[in-house]
Amino acid sequence: MSIITKAACVGGGVIGGAWAARFALAGIDVNIFDPHPEAERIIGEVMANAEKAYGMLTMAPLPPRGKLTFCKSIEQAVEGVDWIQESVPERLELKRGVITEIDAFARPDALIGSSTSGLLPSDLQADMKYPERMFVAHPYNPVYLLPLVELVGGKKTSAATIKRAEEGVAEIGMKGVVIAKEIEAFVGDRLLEALWREALWLIQDDICDTETLDNVMRYSFGMRWAQMGLFETYRIAGGEAGMRHFLAQFGPCLKWPWTKFTDVVDLDDALVEKIGSQSDAQAAGRSIRELERIRDENLVGIMHALKASNGGEGWGAGKLLADFEKRLWAKGGNQAKTHDASGPLRLIDTKVNAAWVDYNGHMTEHRYLQLFGDTSDALLRLLGVDFAYVEAGHSYYTVETHIRHLGEAKLGQELYTTLQLLASDEKRVQFFTRIHDAASGEVIATAEQMMLHVDAKASKSVPAPTEVLTKLKPIAEGHAKLEVPEGAGRHVGQKR
């Protein structure tokens, strides 16, 4: 059973709004309470960014979007929900008061997570009647894309709560990391604080400007850290002898004057102005919205790369994404279980996202193949060939593909695919897929493909079982009555 069927967000700024988007995109209805007069506008903007990012992130069938309800009070927002996420400004008294009010009106078994960046959960739960269900659930911005949530229990938090919280965040595609002991700023913000302090000193002392410092990070260890953390990276740096060698080699430097971060830089007006003007120059006129768009596209690209890594198994945040998508496919999302076979089957609706566009400004070749592959996967699911079927040892493999490009697909263009069966028998399925422009229905590309049913272990084609052939039959019969598509059977170089 799901841990979260309905959620509430108390505080709807950048963090609270992005939590709301995470829940809603996972199909969970969300109540929102935020007295800010522009809360609806702010959350609307975060939601739009999140939907755009998810459009790029995954082709898996997302459930119907959860409903957002703006409430007039905390009492109304938390009534009957399973998970309440508090994201009000970072002031202990304010947060403690809000959490105590949530506690008074929420179901006694509802989970209460706080988005605090550094306050102790024991301090936050001090006045609660049911403190055992309260914990820190500290996310990273943008919450709708970055999967990490630091889960930190206070003195009165129960172990069962932390376990449920871990399961709950997994349901919405996130990675719950349980921090063993409560400590101010937890793990992530402690590390960031150390780096931030050092960075401020480097600017203050004119060692570099903000752009140089950012370049040092993003062209080097910033990329490393997206895929392996500090310790795994340094283990590799130790060579064959691994971590012990690394510690022996670089341990002595810890005593050298390589850092100033234990001193606090004086953030006086001059330093604020220096950093502000360097940062303005670095932005080169790009607005915050533009930078957010670029950041989100980059993060999506990184997660896609990590999903394809480790021989296709996925790695880190990419493996998490792959597993989340598997669950979405297993649930089937919006995909109809049956289709009208009196015409080609409409199987995929999508939009050309930025990662699909090449230097010519249109959708690049391999993305067409991806879309054709996603369409044949959708056909296979209709036939009952899903993850469970594949895990049991059989599948369909594509053995031949012929693609024609008839028109262009531009960034943001909405597309859909249709599939027409041309021929089939107990081993073979031959079909013709069209990619259409959604607005006009015009055909942009076609693929004719042949798949064979295989015994995956033996790597040999074998007849499909009756249950698959029974599902294939009505489609084959319906499509046998359709005209053979123009372009079927063509090969490269053939005259029109």
Ligand SMILES: CC(C)(COP(=O)([O-])OP(=O)(O)OC[C@H]1O[C@@H](n2cnc3c(N)ncnc32)[C@H](O)[C@@H]1OP(=O)(O)O)[C@@H](O)C(=O)NCCC(=O)NCCSC(=O)C[N+](C)(C)C
């Ligand atoms: C395992 C494999 C798919 C098949 O190997 P095999 O068992 O040795 O198969 P045969 O060559 O003997 O062929 C079996 C029968 O099928 C006929 N056949 C083969 N190719 C074609 C074709 N292109 N068109 C028509 N008919 C074809 C052949 O004549 C035999 O007929 P019989 O009447 O004599 O039984 C093997 O080929 C393999 O592993 N290939 C690689 C597959 C692969 O990796 N594809 C890319 C993966 S992408 C993908 O699968 C996408 N998706 C479906 C998951 C979305």
